Amino acid sequence: MRPQSTRALQKILSYDPQGLADTYAGKINSSLWQGKAAKTVLCTAIRGYSDDGGDTYKTTFEYQYNSKTWVGEAVFIKDDGKPPDTTDTDSERSIVLGNPIEIYETIGFSGLPF
Numbered sequence: 001m002r003p004q005s006t007r008a009l010q011k012i013l014s015y016d017p018q019g020l021a022d023t024y025a026g027k028i029n030s031s032l033w034q035g036k037a038a039k040t041v042l043c044t045a046i047r048g049y050s051d052d053g054g055d056t057y058k059t060t061f062e063y064q065y066n067s068k069t070w071v072g073e074a075v076f077i078k079d080d081g082k083p084p085d086t087t088d089t090d091s092e093r094s095i096v097l098g099n100p101i102e103i104y105e106t107i108g109f110s111g112l113p114f
Helices: 018-024
Strands: 005-013 041-049 057-065
Touching: 018 041
Parallel strands: none
Antiparallel strands: 005 057, 041 057
């Protein structure tokens, strides 16, 4: 398994970036963003600080890129160590093999200042 690539972008903002952090951190892109396909970019952090009394904020935006996707896939293993028959309709087995699992919420990154 190869590590995910991480990218940090910096920008000086004229406002506190806390609202951006609350909105975007921990979420993945819902559509194409900066040339990357939907659901491949995870915003891991947005941090800013002001050294001029709040007139400007030096802000760092951090992302991790997963070329495949940040969406997982469910796999159910029975007590005997084998996956269930995919045609089994037992109501106790609510996870269907191959169904995508949305671990991260998606959001359009168009509201980011880039």
